[in-house]
Amino acid sequence: MNLLDVAPAEAARIIDDWVAARGEAAYRARQILPRLWQRPVAAWSDATDLPQNLRSALESDFPLPRPGGRTEQVSADGTVKFLFEFRDRGAVESVLIPEGRRRTLCISSQAGCAYGCVFCATGRMGFIRHLAAWEIAAQVRELVLDEAYGRPANVVFMGMGEPLHNWEAVDLALTILNDPLGLGIGARHITVSTIGIVPKLELLAARPEQFRVALSLHAPTTEARRAIMPVEGKYPLASVLETLRRFPKRVTFEYVMIRDVNDSERDARELARHALALGALVNLLPLHPGGAPGLEPTARAEARRFAKLLRDQGVNATLRRSRGLDISAACGQLRTEVDQQRDVPPEEHAGVEQ
Numbered sequence: 001m002n003l004l005d006v007a008p009a010e011a012a013r014i015i016d017d018w019v020a021a022r023g024e025a026a027y028r029a030r031q032i033l034p035r036l037w038q039r040p041v042a043a044w045s046d047a048t049d050l051p052q053n054l055r056s057a058l059e060s061d062f063p064l065p066r067p068g069g070r071t072e073q074v075s076a077d078g079t080v081k082f083l084f085e086f087r088d089r090g091a092v093e094s095v096l097i098p099e100g101r102r103r104t105l106c107i108s109s110q111a112g113c114a115y116g117c118v119f120c121a122t123g124r125m126g127f128i129r130h131l132a133a134w135e136i137a138a139q140v141r142e143l144v145l146d147e148a149y150g151r152p153a154n155v156v157f158m159g160m161g162e163p164l165h166n167w168e169a170v171d172l173a174l175t176i177l178n179d180p181l182g183l184g185i186g187a188r189h190i191t192v193s194t195i196g197i198v199p200k201l202e203l204l205a206a207r208p209e210q211f212r213v214a215l216s217l218h219a220p221t222t223e224a225r226r227a228i229m230p231v232e233g234k235y236p237l238a239s240v241l242e243t244l245r246r247f248p249k250r251v252t253f254e255y256v257m258i259r260d261v262n263d264s265e266r267d268a269r270e271l272a273r274h275a276l277a278l279g280a281l282v283n284l285l286p287l288h289p290g291g292a293p294g295l296e297p298t299a300r301a302e303a304r305r306f307a308k309l310l311r312d313q314g315v316n317a318t319l320r321r322s323r324g325l326d327i328s329a330a331c332g333q334l335r336t337e338v339d340q341q342r343d344v345p346p347e348e349h350a351g352v353e354q
């Protein structure tokens with residue numbers, strides 16, 4: 001039984017029953033539960049506040065799974081990229097981004113991705129598999145276990161994969177991340193970034209917590225979006241924006257700036273129209289150089305002009321810097337690099353859902 005792959009409240013019930021069935025004192029359950037997420041241990045043998053026989057029994061009944069390996073790249077700007085290796089070719093990336101004293105961890109929800117956005121290294125990898133909820137939350141747990149890093153202030157689902165394509169696991173992972181019995185990260189500090197899988201977006205909107213949502217917009221019209229994001233054929237922008245209108249929380253638009261693809265004045269006007277209609281914040285992100293063959297980032301001066309055009313129309317727009325430019329920090333690049341070093345062939349594209 002994997003106690004890391006159930007909601008913390010469910011894990012608490014299972015531990016209570018297990019402790020009672022063994023004839024142990026009830027307070028033992030209150031010592032065991034925090035070792036899952038709140039004050040995690042790498043293995044039960046590290047829970048030295050418990051007697052040896054109890055630690056051994058926990059190890060045998062509830063072993064704590066962990067990724068098999070971890071690769072790290074550290075950028076001069078402090079960004080750290082991790083590759084966590086889960087079983088069955090489930091290697092995924094997480095990126096820790098320092099912003100002042102706060103740290104934001106960008107996590108993955110799938111190994112590879114089925115959606116094939118042309119500017120994305122993960123999209124070129126194709127779909128490999130969904131992550132389980134515990135594997136999603138373990139990307140945070142591993143950092144909490146490591147004294148050098150600790151708990152991040154913010155978590156964003158912006159790594160490999162489309163989180164809403166793996167809704168069941170992401171739904172449970174959100175509970176684990178947010179629950180005070182779990183990792184205890186406030187809902188407003190957890191952002192789900194999606195290309196807009198409409199039926200699942202409705203399920204996310206229906207959750208009572210104030211999770212934040214970011215729409216990977218990247219092009220402001222159906223025609224322009226279809227050219228770079230095949231999902232547009234299944235869930236057109238108009239239906240995604242309509243769903244977001246019913247969203248109870250403020251929405252952010254993510255917009256990767258690609259030279260001569262989505263950075264014209266007309267694009268700025270269209271983008272401003274959508275942002276003003278929804279009261280959305282706009283994050284402009286220069287395309288990560290080297291992340292997409294044949295595409296180039298918009299030049300900085302042009303990107304500034306684009307941001308100004310948005311602001312002149314009353315939009316709250318921020319032009320971000322690419323982080324980790326000296327490491328493989330565009331989503332999917334590190335795994336591709338490690339696979340190449342190990343001579344692993346690329347996956348077949350499995351973009352059947354587009």
Ligand code: SF4
Pocket residue numbers: 113114115116117120121122123124159160161162195216
């Ligand atoms: S941008 Fe997101 S949805 Fe698109 S291919 Fe990359 S990981 Fe998948």
